[in-house]
Amino acid sequence: MKLLDHSYRTLYSELAQRTLDAQFSSEFSIEGRFVSMESRGRRYWYFDLAKPGGGKQRRYVGPVDDPEITARVEHFADLKADHRARRKLVSTLIREAYLPRPDPLAGDITQALARAGFFRLRGVLVGTVAFQCYAALLGVRLPHTALQTGDTDFAQFHSISVAVGDAMPPVLDVLRAVDPTFREIPHPADGRASTQFATRSGYKVEFLTPNTGSAEHDGRPATMPALGGAAAQPLRFLDFLIYQPVRAVLLHGAGVPVLVPAPERFAIHKLIVSVRRRSDNDGTAKGDKDRDQAVTLMDAMIETRQSEALAEAYMEAWDRGPAWRDAIGASLRAVGEETRARLLAPLAASVRALSVDPASYHLPA
Structure with missing residues (x-):
């Protein structure tokens, strides 16, 4: 297995820093302010923004004990997007280091969900699209035979979805902004819920959550308050996979900051x-x-x-x-x-x- 040259590993580290900075600064208006609040013995950052008609809108940001999140809160006023330079970094890593890039649709979907707050709400990219991130993360070239996929999978702990006190915009609206043919697929066990969404061509997006209880729950959708109306399919063993995810960059566009399993x-x-x-x-x-x-x-x-x-x-x-x-x-x-x-x-x-x-x-x- 061929290791990446040190210069490309350095470029990737720079890209990872810039993409997280850029997403963080673009998600929060400079007119708002960050506040920390305690919940169940742990402190979390929230962002308050005044509403035009009075009152305020509060959004979940992340744990105070996450040093990267807290550093960006403290330096929020200094963060600036650098879109053109980041696109050049992505292009260099793909063309010169031969790192994998996702299928354009998968990249657009992941980017749309990132902008809608999915990863801010501690969601995790899983499946083969997540696997594509490991080449740069580990500093190696991975065989392309293991990189192909026809769907994109996302996961979140149910307890997190309930606890964050924030939610994405309607998922179907987010997906239709990428491809207007996206439709909900009613869950076979409960037609009122959808864990899968598909385009006319058959490309699927699925939301998953760990099933840590009885196997009876495997077949029934779980309500996920943070996922903009989407439910999630409970799966056994998934809690092991998405526990303590790591930050990575999907090499699409100007770089998409994501959370992937360790x-x-x-x-x-x-x-x-x-x-x-x-x-x-x-x-x-x-x-x-x-x-x-x-x-x-x-x-x-x-x-x-x-x-x-x-x-x-x-x-x-x-x-x-x-x-x-x-x-x-x-x-x-x-x-x-x-x-x-x-x-x-x-x-x-x-x-x-x-x-x-x-x-x-x-x-x-």
Whole structure:
């Protein structure tokens, strides 16, 4: 796996800083002010803006203990957009560093939701579009065979959607500004709710949320107050994936600042879900793609000396119970002996470095 030249990693870091600055300054009017408030023992930033007819409008910004958010609150008056320069940085990273860019529709959709506040409200980009962000984030070139997709997936914890006290504009309006043929797809278990939206050509956008309770909830949509009228499909194992997401930039336009799962969690999650795909339709093909993405990210993290973070995610998932262990084991058996040996040896070494016996996690001693 080829590592990115240091100069391109530096360009990406600069782009990440500028895109977050630009989005932050464009979302909040200089006429408003930031206030911090406490909720459930934690402090959060909110933005107050006076309404023309009196009163004020309050918007959720983010946790006070997020140093990047708080730094931008403190320097809000100094933040300025630099759109043209950022487009040039994106172009350089795509054309010279050969980093992946999303399908134009996926990029436009993600950018529209970002501007509507989805990531500010602690939503997370998941799926293959998120996977496309890891090349720049890890400083490697990823194989393009694992980068193709026909949909874009977004996730949010239900508890966050309830707690933030803010909401996006109507999701259907946001999506129709990108493609006017977007329509709601009524949920099969409750036609009053929609977790999926599709264009006339069949491109889909889906909203997901973790199911940490009974498997009975998997089939029913969850009401999500922050998502502008969209519901979300509850899925098991998703809480592991989107816990403590990381900031990244989608290389589209002038750069779209997003939240994506930590790469180590994405890799282990893909191992798990790859063997849980249904066998009908294209489930087998999707399972193979999931496993390819998992192996690719694991290789990348090992190559870039981040195997300790990968080991910690592996152990956390393994410790969650028999269903998790069975899925991980079945997926690793499916990758082939040579690939399995290449992955498990450094993983075992990292587990051992954490003062844990690798054998307790079915890793080579």
